Amino acid sequence: MRFRLAAPRVEPGQQLCVLGSDAALGAWDAARAVVLSDADYPTWTADVKLTTPAAETRYKYGIWDAGTGQVVDLEAGDDRLLAPETNPQTLRVLADNQYRHPTAPWRGAGVALPVFSLRSRQGLGVGEFPDLKLLVDWAVATGLQMVQVLPINDTVATHTWVDSYPYAAISVFALHPQYLNLEAVAELLDPAARQELAQLRDELNARDFVDYEPMMAAKWRFIRQLYQQEKKAFLADADFHAFRAEQAAWLVPYAAFSGLRDRFGTADFSQWPAEYRTPAQVEALTDETSADFDEFGLFFFLQFHLDKQLREAVAYARERGVVVKGDLPIGIYRHSVDAWTQPELYHLHQQAGAPPDDFSTTGQNWRFPTYNWEQMALDGYQWWQQRMGHLARYFDALRIDHILGFFRIWEIPAHSVEGLLGHFSPALPFSQQEIEQRLGWFDYGRLCEPYIRWHVVQEVFGGQAQAVFDEFMEEAGHGAIRLQEFVRTQRQMEAVINDKLAADPAQTEYYRWLRAGLFGLANEVLFVPDDQQPDHYHPRITLPLSRSFRELDEATRPRLEALYHDFFYQRHEGFWREQGLTKLPPVRWATNMLICGEDLGMVPASVPGVMRDLGILGLHIQRMPADPTTEFGHPDTAPYLSVVSPGSHDMSTLRGWWEEDPARTQHFFETTLGHHGQPAPAFCEPWVAREILEQHLYSPSMWAVFPLQDVVALSAGLRREDPLAEQINVPSNPTHFWKYRFHLPLEELAAQAGFNAEVRGLVERSGRQQGY
Amino acid sequence: MILRFTLPYRTEPGQRLVVCGSLPALGQWAPEAALALHYDAASGHWNRELEVSADQLAGATYKYLLLDERDGGRHWEWGPNRELPTAVAPFGRLVLADWWRAPAQPENELFTAAFTEALFRRPAPAAPAAPGCGRPGRALPAGSPAR
Incomplete structure (x- = not known):
């Protein structure tokens, strides 16, 4: 008999066991239970020769504690049954159904903080990969x-500083140089440089924010110095x-790209000399024997150490039972x-974004x-497969940013600056005939050209x-007005206003108002x-607000509204x-990471x-409910x-909100926190x-994840004075x-x-700290 | 070597279970050529017995597949491919008593790396694992067979 049961939810220090009616299964005496092996974890196995295989055998699985040598849980419910088996030549191999845990489904809690936001005494003005260990210890x-x-x-x-935006990566594989801890690479041999580094560390860490440009300038300088110092040993290193x-596959083109970016002063490779606009020269550029090798070798050195430092931090977390969850940006830069x-994998002439929502009324x-x-x-x-596989090198769980983009993405034409003139892609636009049938008329000018009349111009300006x-502007006949040719699109308007701004900076406010x-x-x-x-044609998003x-006219409005509703809420459901x-399946199944969208x-429904x-x-x-009929x-x-989660990096913190x-706060205080008829405090005490954190901890969700800012909001002594300074984006x-x-x-x-x-007490009492 | 597949499953009219896998008798991962199982109403089990040579077992993999004649649907069970047990000598008959692994169950997510590599990570075994258990359990839970 071979017992096998797949059961991941077993604490270290505990094992699965099987106990049953047969003498070889302990004859229901818990002291004689058969302990299963975890060599094939998460599948547990034990080979047992039943004493009386010809009789019906009843059994159950249990959890056995290695420390006490005792069965601490025997699964609930009916006994499992084994039919009699009389043929001694038969080997029965069970792949049993899941362990019946006595407690509710497993739930856990976590903390969210960008790596750059970590603060430690060893960091150089920014959070670095080794600092993750400190956050893990705190977790x-x-x-x-x-x-x-x-x-x-x-x-x-x-x-x-524009590069501080973390969602526009120049490589979906390479890690950001800012996360490198210099000391962990090697000690600077030059005493003057060491002293200077120590001084810069004090200066940059004294700031209450990440001062991106001086911080990066310091990093680059010492990374280059370390590269020169370590180069010989590094290039001989078998690791x-x-x-x-x-x-x-990614490292060599990345090193070439980065070196060329710095050589030509731009990442826009369409501006590089013709021979470099494609990656044809990648191998030659990164050849160790070439005279210019250092321009590129630096990036091998950098990525080797970044990878090493991040993997060390992740191993540290795993050993302590902490999951590190990464984030997958929806787009590429x-x-x-x-x-x-x-380039063939992308529509480079398109711009992706998001339709208008609570974050932005003109879309993103x-x-x-x-x-x-x-x-x-x-x-x-x-x-x-490659992208996800690489992320799985570091992460056991992953957040997929804007997962709605896998159903349909908001595509904005190149001539548009804002997001309102975009449309979903793929989509099923209406034909002219369809619009005509449903509205009763079709007039391209009225429906598709900007609606401008003199009273509109007066209201706006x-x-x-x-x-x-x-x-x-100019007259277009019958009272209509149109934009002149040179400002027909937002990109044209942007260019015209930019020229004016450059020529007359004193009028900045006026020109911005004009542009808007x-x-x-x-x-x-x-x-x-x-x-x-x-x-x-696609109906323009949020057109009922225009x-x-x-x-x-009164007859058209309800017809157009019905058509709009159909388009955005019904027409595409099966299609999307x-x-x-x-x-999604190729992304989901590419690795074994836990995926959160x-x-x-x-x-879409x-x-x-x-x-x-x-x-x-x-x-x-909480404050962005999926159900549009509820406020919270x-x-x-x-x-x-x-x-x-009470919030995300795209929102104000709990206290800021x-x-x-x-x-709104009063309403929330009464309806959601249950303080009916009481005045809400002016500040989030x-x-x-x-109360808000507890509400989240007691949720039936698998995870409750809190921005660190919202956790320290629990302490009057620890929290930052100004909550507005804590909003990430x-x-x-x-x-x-x-x-x-x-x-x-x-x-x-x-x-x-x-x-x-x-904090530990809150988490434990909510049941988010339970093993089996 | 006699190989017997058996698993409990209450099908609806029009549904049937087959076993598909790497062995020629299991269709070499072609669902059209998979081995049909037979339903035994008394036990509620789907079964099938066949003869294979013992040397074929090493490295062989399989999965159950639910065919729905009502809409032509093919539904693979969830999870990594099942491996046939090795080192089964001196036995002449091997009974694989399996359970259907239903897809889209919340508990399935407990098999992801978050749980197996971190939350419930097993300490590195002190002694080398038993022979035949050398492959680490980092298998892909796939909706279709990983080949």
Whole structure:
């Protein structure tokens, strides 16, 4: 008899055992249970020769504690049965059904903080990979079992603070140089350099944010110095050669790209000399014997050590039972190694973004090219296999940013700056005939050109109306007005205003106001023509909010509204479901990571079902409920396969949110926190933060993950004075400076025994710290 | 060597179970050529017995597949490919008493790396694993067979 049971949920120090009616299974005497081997974990096995195989055998699995040598749990429910077997020649191999745990489904809690936001005494003005160990130690002390970070890939494109944005990587494989801890590479041999480094460390760590440019300048300088110092030994290092051979597919082009970026002063490879616009020279450039090798060798050195430091930190976490969860950006950057080496995989003329939502009323334009899924399918999604496989080198769980993009992506035409004139792709646009049937008429000018009349110009530009009209507009007949040829699109408007700004910086405020007004006029259309099929149109998103819609005749408005509703909420459901079921499985099954999807925004009805079928966890943010009829979500209603969280890096912190809108806060305090008829405190006091955290901890969701800022909100003594300084990103600002750094060194947080015990108590009482 | 597949499964009318795998008798991963199982109403089990030569067993893999004649649907069970046991001498008959592994079950996510590599990570075994158990358990849970 071979007993086998697949059961991952067994604590270290415990084993599975089998106990049953046969004498060889202990004859129901727990002291004689047969302990199973974990050599094939998560499958447990034991070979047993039954004493009386010809009789029916009853048995159960249990959990056996190696420390006490006792069975600490015997599974609930009926006995398992083995039919009599009389043939002595028979070997029975069981693959039994799952262990019946006595407690509720497993649930855990975690903390979220970008790596750059980690603060330690050893870091050089920014969080570094070894600092993850400090956060892991703190997580262990507080009973948290997940550390969630933002994307960690290299985003060095311009060598300015703009590169602080972590979602526009120049390589989906390479790691960002800012995360390298210099001391862990090697000690600087030059005493003067050592002293200078120590001084810079003090200066940069004294700042209450990540001062990206001076921090990177310091890193580059000492990385170059270390490279020169260590070069000889490094190039002879067998570990490096193994790394280079194993990772060559991305590493060699990346090193070449980075060296060329610095040689030509731009990551925009279309501006490089012709011979480098394709990766044809990659091997020659990175040849160790070439005279210019150091330009590229530096990046081998850098990536070898970054990889080593991150893997060490992850191994440290795993050994302590802590999951490190990574983040997969939805897009790739257009000036990246990926676009340089495999342009056929992307639609480089397109811009990806997100439709309008709570984050931004005009939508978001990330300017990422969209994926050419048809091309990717040709080789069985190799690119995704490689990308996910590489992430699995570091992470055991992964957040997929904007998972809705796998169903349909918001595609914005190149001439648009804002996101409102985009359309979903793929989609099923209406034909002209269909629109005509449903509206009763079709007039291209009225439906597809910006709706501008004199009273509109007056409303938008007030006293400046005549001047703006004279400069940018012209009569189009029958009272209609159109934008002049040179400012027909937002990109044209942007260029014109940029020139004015450059010429007359004193008038900056006025020109920005003018630009906003012109952009708004360009958005005043009801339909957007499809760029593939002639005479096919997408209703403009949020068109019922437009002036153009409001000024339609009474008969047309309800018809157009019905058509709009059909388009965005019904017409595509089956179509987008098929898209998700085609694109997500190769990503989901490429590795064995636990996958969580960031599914906030305008969610097609088919998304939750597809995610459930694929075992992908959804994200539930209290203040952004998926159900549009509710103002606030309640963590109690989240399904098991989900992550609940009071906020994300794209929002204000709990404390910041509390102070934004007193009326809303009052409503939340009464309806969601249950303080009916009581006035809400003006600030999110520690006891309020505690109630909100508890609500999340007691959710049935598999995970409750908290931004570190929201956890320290529990302590009046530890939390930062100004909550607004704790917001990581402001999504409505496309060029936000990502500079948030936690205000306390993690060494100091670790020493807060009382606070840490309080957090641990909250987590334990909620049942999010249980083994079997 | 006699090989017997058996698993409990309550099918609906129009559904049937087959076993598909690397062995020629199991269709070499072609679902059309998979081995049909027979339903035994008394036990509620689907079974099939066949003869294979013992030297074929090493490295052989298989999975169950639910065929639905109502809509032509093919539904693979969840999880990594099953491996046939090795070192079964001196036995002449091998009974594989399996359970259908239903896809889209929340518990399936406990087999991901978050759980097996971190949360419930087993300490590195002090002694080398028993012979025949050399492959680490980092298998891909796939909706279709990993080949």
